Amino acid sequence: MDTKHITDQVDPKFFKEHQEKLYDALEDKHTTIEKMDDQDPLGTKMVLNMGPQHPATHGVLRLVLQLNGELIEKAKLDIGYLHRGVEKIAENKTYQEFMPYTDRMDYLSPYSNNVALCTAVEKIANVEVPERAHYIRMIGCELARISSHLLWLGTMVMDAGAVSFFIWTFREREKLYDIFDNIGGHRFTISHARIGGVANDLTDDAIAMIKDFVNDFPQELKDFHGLLDRNRIFFDRNREVGVLSPERALEIGATGPTLRASGYAYDIRDFEPYARYDEVDFEVPTRLEGDNLARYYVRMEEMHESIRIIRQCLDKLPKGPVRTDNAKQAYPSKDEVYYSMEGMIHDFMMTDTGICPPEGEESYHAVEGPKGELGYYIQSDGTGHPWRLKINSPSFKNLQALEDMLDGEMVADTVVIIGGVDPVMGEADK
């Protein structure tokens, strides 16, 4: 293909040299336009490369769009720019050592990822988790869901043209970061869950902060609704955009809010309840339209439901330990490690070998992450690290649906549709 076509077609008049240099540079970069047909003098048929570092692509997603005028005839997604081989890393680490890597998979909701790995390991290794730890995990997961949905909301509305909204959602996320800081000692990559429970108990401070958040946030959410629901620009840019019909959504393997906005109430919290989700009341919001607006409503309602779940968890939060006291299965508390020899030995053993599920066992456990079904398949060979660990990541599946959704849409809607699907490349690329 002719690489000098941009300069050939454009004849810069001002700052000629500067402009030509810029066009030269542009041709070498990823965002280039390639003409497909020499018989097409107006250049209506072309291939547009978006990304991989376009700010609207939520990380490093590259889209190759075949355009006819402003219509997308075909879309191909190019992923793998963030592929770090985390499954390979998992095969060479103990189960607990792998925990910080899960934080960096879906880095917008690290807590859900921690819990997903822990519950999967607990299932295969038969670890009993104390009641209080289950409730703490649920609180953490729901806070993570709100945090993730808030980021989606801010960026999606920004993709539709409103920048200040992004700052308002981040103000709310900042409160959540403070809560996570108080719960686990980190603001972003928390790694709070431990196999057999959680790292440490909620402090009174943390509980007070969560209560404050739960009391204040519904009003904020109401304000967000008030600003967006009847906003003509937002409404028109999202309604009937990126429609995914129910049959196609299931066929193409969409999951999470993307699937629920197309009419299927498939939610792991309800399908195969884990932790104590069978003891709290919540709804699974669904919509039938399958367009971007439906996905917006589903996620907004999910945030309401999360608040509802957290309230119930706070009411029900039982007293007791937060980690199983079987030293062969979980880390001992730091008090034991510092002041007893057995504690120190057990801590060393856990770090060195870790928990060893029975040889030949295999199991799969999924949780409902903010993006959808987040599952871990583990095959054990009896040692402290998994023989095979497969991560079933929701963004990967939703991106495949995105490839399907983009066909026949307008090029201007691409960024809004990407925003509506809410992919995280750290998770899709693994």
Added chain:
Amino acid sequence: MDLELSEKLQNVVDGLSEQFSDSFIEVYQSSGDTFVQVKAGAIVEICSYLKDEQHFIYLTDLFGIDRFTSNDRFEIAYNLISLRDRERFFLKTRLPEENPEIASVSNIWKSASWMEREVYDMFGVTFTEHPDFRRIFMPEDFDYFPMRKEFPLLGIPGSIELPSTTPDTE
């Protein structure tokens, strides 16, 4: 080992062992999950049967496992869900070390397309009649399959060409 199968899964296992008695190998449970192992040759017929007759219309995952044995080295697992009956089970099939090849199921579940590409990319298992068979994470000119057990954790030096350190605009 005694199996504790739900009514629906019992149905599925019975159906499979009757209709595909030549290809059915075994059914087992591990940590509460059900696995059915079948022969690779009949995978398309078995999958269409599961989708059309047993209502497993949602394929949530498809992945490979490297068993690192001389016989039947690679294993492909299909994670199937029936939303109507609220059931999940795994279909498994094994492939030889030399030229592992299996028919694609992306005509049955469209979602299999990317997942099969991922299995190919990581394990080098070929899926015949796949509509768009390319590598997905690694570049097309990468010669190795990184999730195979013999591929070193630190990678193979020089196996991938890195861009020059000076920006190409200069």
